[in-house]
Amino acid sequence: MTIVKSGSAKYEGLGKSGKGHVSSESGALSDQPYGFNTRFEDGAGTNPEELIAAAHASCFTMALAFKLADAGHEDGTLETEAKVSLEKDSDGFSVTKSALHLKGNVPGLDQAKFEELAAEAKKGCPISKLLTCEITLETEFTG
Numbered sequence: 001m002t003i004v005k006s007g008s009a010k011y012e013g014l015g016k017s018g019k020g021h022v023s024s025e026s027g028a029l030s031d032q033p034y035g036f037n038t039r040f041e042d043g044a045g046t047n048p049e050e051l052i053a054a055a056h057a058s059c060f061t062m063a064l065a066f067k068l069a070d071a072g073h074e075d076g077t078l079e080t081e082a083k084v085s086l087e088k089d090s091d092g093f094s095v096t097k098s099a100l101h102l103k104g105n106v107p108g109l110d111q112a113k114f115e116e117l118a119a120e121a122k123k124g125c126p127i128s129k130l131l132t133c134e135i136t137l138e139t140e141f142t143g
Contacts, residue, residue: 009034026103048082049095056098056127057082064121068106071117076106085133095133103140111141 007029011020021031029046037043056082064078085097100122104114122128122137 022051036043036098048137049086052095052127052131053084053098055083056084056131057100059127060100060125062081063125064102064104064118065116067121068109071109073106073109075111076104078106079103094131095131097134097136098128098131100135100137101140104140105142107143109143112141114141115139136143 007023009020009022011018013019016036018035020034022034023029023138025056029051033043033045034047035043037048038045038136039047042116060062060082061078061080067077068076068078079102081101084103085099086093087096092138102118104118106114109112117141118137122135
C-alpha cells in the first residue's frame with residue numbers, strides 16, 4: 001500500500017528579497033508565507049525547519065499512541081515538542097538534530113515500559129526514518 005500526500009511551494013524573487021508561499025493538500029497550510037525573514041529572522045510566517053518539527057512531533061506522537069494501544073492501554077495523554085536545529089556548514093546549511101521532548105500520562109503504565117515504547121516509537125516513526133540527523137528523546141512521565 002502506498003499513500004501519497006502533497007505540499008507545494010512558490011517563491012517569487014530570488015535570494016533574500018524573494019518571498020514564498022507554502023501550501024498543503026489538506027489545506028492546513030494555505031499560501032502560508034515563508035522566506036529569508038521567516039527562516040533566519042523573526043518574520044511572520046513559517047519555515048522548512050518548523051514544518052519538519054511539526055511533522056516529526058506529530059508522527060512520533062501518533063506512533064507512540066498506537067504502540068500504547070497495542071500494549072493494551074486505552075487512555076492517556078501525550079504531548080511532544082520537537083526542536084529542529086539548522087546549522088551552517090561547508091555546503092550551506094544542514095539540519096543537524098531533531099530533539100523530541102515528550103510528556104506522557106498513561107494510567108496503569110510504569111515509567112520503564114513508557115520509556116521502552118517511546119524509544120521504539122522514535123525508531124519506527126516514518127519521519128524519524130526519513131531524517132538523517134541526530135534524533136534525541138527526553139521523556140517526562142506522570143503515570
